[in-house]
Amino acid sequence: MYDVIIVGAGAAGLTAAIYTCRKKLKTAVISIDVGGQTNLTSHIENYPGTGPMHGIELMKRFQNEAIGFGAELIMGKANKADKIENGFRIGLANGEEYECKALILAYGKVPKSLGVEGEEKFMGRGVSTCVTCDAxxxxxxxxxxxxxxxxxVEGALELATFSKKVYLTHRRDSFRADEITVEKLKNNSKIELVLNSIPLKVIGDKNVEGIEVENVVTKEKRELKVDGIFIEIGYVVDTSFVQHLVKVNEKKEIIVDDRGNTSCAGIFAAGDITPVLFKQTVIAAGDGAKAALECYRWLTGGKGAVLDWTH
Ligand SMILES: Cc1cc2nc3c(=O)[nH]c(=O)nc-3n(C[C@H](O)[C@H](O)[C@H](O)COP(=O)(O)OP(=O)(O)OC[C@H]3O[C@@H](n4cnc5c(N)ncnc54)[C@H](O)[C@@H]3O)c2cc1C
Incomplete structure (x- = not known):
């Protein structure tokens, strides 16, 4: 049995792991990937102390530090959580199960899906949710x-530096992006704007061969012959597998107090999965540290971490 299982290896989860491991708690981090959303930033400039760098590079440093202090990384998707006699049991999509005395939920946000035919089938075979990773x-x-x-909009510009042609499909006729970036988009001859259009289905055999779109005004259908489809329509929290254990708000974010305690004793949460304002890497990291120290206090019956150095 682990002392702590952390679900999610983004900024919040990996920071929490550094803190729990430095307190000598046997810690496992279960995650689908390592780095989370920060990996998607090609140039992170507002994480203090490191200088500008690729998000993947920054998160690699988080990972190395967490593992260096003794965290075990288990790759997989958590989809089940149960309370057991002395703690919690976490189930993974591949059927594996792990037990722990305390649980830190730090599994952030997941990209929204289009919900069209072929999207899931071709995920990783031409369909991607990460321009920075796959362009x-x-x-x-x-x-x-x-x-x-x-x-x-930024993704289209990045893709245009690699690809022969980029179709930017948007369901409206204007963009919710910075004016200066939209200007660059309109001046880029490799990018064709397919406005007022929604995707209907992803076409292909083994890999993506195209996407069918419909103009919402004229109802005209059109097939765009492409090898890659990038979905950039935002992110959602998916807390469905823990909602029987912890309280969530109307956005399904896990409600926490200012130390990361959830409504269930022994379960803590940190980062973008909570209602924390100004969702940023540095804030998620700070949140992860708080939740880990509070988790340590809970496991040691309130004796553990110092709350304020001046007292
Ligand atoms: C395009 C983009 C650009 C951004 N740019 C910046 C920026 O420049 N500066 C900045 O400070 N912030 C930026 N942000 C915000 C920042 O990336 C997030 O606030 C931060 O990553 C939140 O960290 P987190 O650890 O809470 O969650 P996440 O980064 O979302 O990490 C969650 C982790 O949990 C894993 N996971 C999810 N579900 C499960 C599950 N069921 N089981 C197991 N694992 C799971 C994921 O794979 C991931 O590894 C950007 C975000 C995006 C999307």
């Missing part, structure tokens, strides 16, 4: 990107 795979190929916010 280089589509060098000199045709790609489509779906969305209308900053991520989609």
């Amino acid at each position: 280089p795979l589509f060098k000199n190929r045709n790609v489509a990107i779906i969305g209308g916010g900053n991520s989609a």
Whole structure:
């Protein structure tokens, strides 16, 4: 049995692991990937003390430090959580189960899906939710990107540096992105704007071969011949597998107090999965530290961490 299981290896989870391991708690971090959303930032400039760098590089440092202090990394998707006699049991999508005395939930947000035919089938075979990670795979190929916010607009510009042609498909006729970025988009000859259009289905055999879109005004359907489809329509929290244990708000975020305690004793939460304001890497990291120290206090019956150095 682990002292602590942390679900999520983003900024919050990996920081929590550094803190619990430094308190000599036997810690496992269960996660789908390592780095989380910070990996998607090609140039993170507002994480203090490191200088600007790729988000993947920053998160690699978090990972090395957490593992260096003794955290065990278990790759997988947690989809089940139960209270057991002396703690909690976490189930993974692959059927594995792990037990712990205390649980820290730090599994952030997941990309929203389009919900169209073929999307799930071709995920990883042409469909991607991460331009920064996968754009280089589509060098000199045709790609489509779906969305209308900053991520989609910036993603289209990034894709245009690799790809032959980029279709930017948006359901409205204007973008929710910074004016200066939209200007760059309109001046880029590799990018074709497919406005007022929604995706209907992903087409392909083994890999993506195209996407069918419909103009919502004219109802005209069109197939865009592409090898890659990037979905950039935002992020959601998915707390469905823990909602029988902890209270969530109307956005399904896990409600915590200012130390990361949830409504269930022994379960803590940190980072973007909570209602914390100004969702940022540095804030998630700080949150992870708080939740880990509070978790240590709880496991040691309130004796553990110092709350304030001046008292
Ligand atoms: C495009 C983009 C650009 C951004 N740019 C910046 C920036 O420049 N500066 C900045 O400070 N912030 C930026 N942010 C915000 C910042 O990335 C987030 O606030 C931060 O990553 C939150 O960290 P987290 O650890 O709470 O969650 P996440 O980073 O979301 O990490 C959650 C982890 O949990 C894992 N996970 C999810 N579900 C499960 C599950 N069921 N089982 C197991 N594991 C699971 C995920 O794989 C992931 O590893 C950006 C975000 C995006 C999307």
